[in-house]
Amino acid sequence: MARTVIDPLTRIEGHLRVEVEVTDGKVSDAWVTGELWRGMELILENRHPEDAFWISQRICGVCPISHSHASAQSTEQALGIKIPNNARIIRNLIEAAQYLHSHILWFYTLAALDFVNPVNALSANIADTYALAQAAGTRVADFGAVQKRLAGFVENGQFSIFSGHLGWWGVGEEKHPGYALPPELDLIATAHYLEALELQGVAAQIIAVMSGKFPHHMTSIPGGTAFVPTEQKLDDILFRFTRVKEFIDTALIPDTLAIAPFILDTASYGAGCKNFLSWGVFESADMDPYTRSLPRGFIEGAKGLSVMEVGPEMVTEDVEHAWYDSPSGLNPAKGETAAKFTSLDVNDKYSWGKAARLNGLPAEVGPLSRMLVAYVDGVPEVKKIIDDTLGVLSKAAGAKLGPEVLLSLLGRIAARNLEAKVVADWSIGWVLELVEAIKGGDSAYFVTERGSDGDGAGLWEAPRGSVGHWMSVKGGKISKYQIVAPTTWDIAPRNADGVRGPMEEALVGSPCVDAKRPLEALRIAHSFDP
C-alpha cells in the first residue's frame, strides 16, 4: 500500500489536489481536494439582483456563460420575468458557442497530452501520416512542417509548457507504457493540437460578437438580451459556427475514433458513482426544462439506465469533510457559507468543496450525464451518434458493445466529443431559427417589467456539468445567494456517511502501473474537466 499525491493537478480550471492509495497496482482509495475559496456567494448578498449576472459568472473563467445564464434565470424566476423568444435563441447561441469552445479546448489542450506523445511524432513517416489521415477521415495539415517545428523545439532544449514531462514521453527515461499511439497518429494529433488553439478561439469570437467578449460576457442581462443582431453580425456568427462545425466533423470526431482503438482498456475502469444528473440545457420555445434540446433528468445507477424527474429541492450540500462550520445537509435555498479552515487531513476535513448530493446520493455531472439522459430519453440526434459510435467501438473490440460501456473513462471522454458534434449541428439551425424570427417581424429582445421580491433557482448545464444558482430577493436586494457549480458535484469530498464523491469513486479500482507517474489517475481526473 502506498500513497501518491498529485498536487497541483495541472491542465484544469482552478486548483485541485488528488491523493490515491495504491495497492497491488490498483487504486484502493482516493481523496480529492478543492484548494481555493473566494466567497462569491457572500459578495453577492445585499446587491441588486441584476448585478449577479455579471458578478457571479466570474466564479469560473472557462464556463462563465453557463453560470451567468443560471444566474439570469434565477433572477427572472425570483422577479417574475419572462424573456422574449429572440433572447431565448440568442442565449442558446452564446451557450452553444461556449460548448464548442470548451469541448475543443478540453480535448486537445487539456486532455490530449495524457494520450498523445509529441516526441514520438518525431519518428513519424510523413507519407504514412498522410495515408493514415486519409484512412481515418481526419483533416490533413502540413505534417512535414509540424514535425520540423517539433524537432527544432526539442533540439533547442527549452521545453516551455512541456518542461518536466518529456521523461514520460521517453526522453531520458523509459516511456510511460500508457503512451501507445503509433508515431503517425501522434503527429496528426499534435498538428491538430496546434490547429485546435485557433478553432477554440473562433468559437469564442462568436460570443464576442453577440456578447462583447469571452471569457466573461455582457448581454444576457436579466430581462432578455442587450444584443440586437444586424445582418452583418448574423453573418459573422453563421460563418464562424460553420467553420467550427467543419473542424469538429473533420478533426475532433475522426481523431476520437482513431485514438479509441488504442485506449480500449479505458472502457474497463473509471465509471465512478454511476448516478448521473442533468438539469437540461438549450431552452426550447415552451421554456420547459424537460423539453430542452438536452433534457433534464436523473439516472440512479442502482436502478439501471432509466431517467427520473428531478428538482432543486432534491439537492443538499454536506460539509462534514469540508472547511466550513455552517450546518451540513442544507438545501441551497436555505444554504449557508461559513468558511473555517482547520487543516488538510483526509481522515477529517480536506476540501474547500462542499459535498453536493442529490436525494442523498453523489451524482456525476457533465457531458456523459447529459448524453446518457438524452439517449435514454430518445433524443434522435444523440441516439444516432451514440449508436454509430458503439458500432465503431464494437468493430475495434471484436465484440458487440452496448451503451453500458459508456459508464467508463472511455465513455466520459467520448461523450464530450460526441456532444460537441451534436451541439455544432444544432447551432447552425438555431442561427437560421433566429433569422426566421427576425424576418417574421419579431423585434423584442428585452423586457423591463419586473417584481421586486421573490425566490428563484436557475438550473442549467455548463459544458462541464450541472450548475445551479439559488437566489432570494427581499426589498429589491439579494438576501441570499447559493451556487452549486459543476465541479462542486464532481470533486465532492465524502459526506457524513463516508460515501466518496464521483471523481474519488471513479479513481477507485483504476490501474496504476507506475505509482511515481500516475497517468491513469491523471486521465480520470481530466476526464471530468474539473
Place this chain on the structure above:
Amino acid sequence: MAQEAHSALYDLLAVRGVSRRDFLKYCGSVAAALGLSETMAPQIAAAMEGAGKLKPALWINGGSCTGCTESIAQVDTPDVATIVLDYLSFNYFETIMAAGGEDAEKQIEETVAAGGYIVIYEGSVMTGQDGNTLLINGKKGTEILEHVASNAAAVIAVGSCAVDGGWVMAHPNPAEATGVQAWLQKKKIKTPVVNLPTCPVNPEWIVAMVVQLLLVADFDAAKFLKVTPMVTRTVDCKVTGESVDLLFPKGIFGQTIHDNCPRRGHFENGEFVTKLGSAEEAMNYCLYKVGCKGPQTYTNCPVVRWNSRASWCVESGAPCIGCGGLNWVDNNAPFLMRMSDMQMGGTIGNVQAGTAAAVVGGVAAAALVAHGLGMKAAGRVGDGPPMEEMKAYDRKRGAKKGGDK
C-alpha cells in the same frame, strides 16, 4: 532576409499561410498597442524572428477563475502557441503545461534558482483564513507569490484580481483578497510590478508588454520602466493597511473608454439608448443612460477590442461595467444605474462614501469632455495630443487622479 535567420515563428506562420506582409501588419498593431509609432514594425519583426535562446517565464495562478489564461488563449497576434513556444519559455503554466504534481513544482524551483525570468500572475492574492484560502501542495498562495517574485526580473499582474483583488475583494471581501503589488510591498519585495487590469485581462496587452520587455528593454526591468510611459494610481489597501502606488502602462490605461468610444458622436448629439435591446440600440446610440461606465474607466478597449478584434462590450449592446477600474465591483455596481443616479443616495448598494465621491468624478469627467475639453480623435492612441493628467472638475473636488480613484 536570410533563410537561417528565420525563427520557428516564421516557419509556423508560413505553415498557416500568413504572409510576411501580414506579419509586418501585425507588428504594426503591436507597436500601436504599445503606444509606439508604426514605423517600429520592422524592428519588432526583426526582434521576434531573430529570437535565439528564449527567456524563461512563470505563469502563476493565484485566487483565479482561470479567465485570464482563457483570455491569452484567445489571442491570434500571434496565437498562444507562438507565445509559449517561440517568445518565452513558460516553464510553469498550470492550466496548459503537460507536467503535473512534483514534476511541475520542480520547474518553479529550478527557474527561481536560475533567476532572470518574469512572472505573470493571474488571480487575487488570498490572505483570508491565515492564507489558507489558497493552498497548493501544502504551501499558501501568498508564500508561492513571495517565492516566485523574490528573484524575478519583473512581475506582470494580469487581470483586475491580480491588480487589486478584483471582484474577490468586493464587499465584504470574505477571503481577504488583495493585489500583487500591495502584497509584495508589505513583504518588502522590491521586484517591479506592472499592472494590466480588466476582467479578464485583454491578451493583446500582455503581448504588447512582453514585446516591449524583450525588444525595447532587452529584458531589463529597470530599462523597461524607464522607456515605457506609465501612470500611477494610488490605492489604500485595507488588507495590508498600506497605501500603494499602482503602476499602469499609459498607452493602454491613460485614457477613458469614453474618450475613444465609436458611439461618442451619439453622446454629443444627445442620442441615448434608454432601454436595453431596443430600436435605439439597433442604431448604436450611446449607452450612458443605461449605466455605461465608459466615462470613468481608463482602458483602450474601443481601440484594441476583444477576441481578436471580433467586437467589444459596447459594440455588442452592453453598457461598460468598468471592469478595468479599481475596486471595480463596489465602485461600479449597480451596473445598470446611471452614474448621476448612483450619487443621489438610497440605491448605492455596497458603495461607501469615499467611493461615491470617486464615481461623481467620473460623471464630471464625462460632462467636461462633452464640452470639448480634452477631446481626442477617436480611435487613436499613443501619438495623439497629450491628455490632461486630471480633469479640472476632479481637481477642484480633491479627487486624486481622474474619476477613477
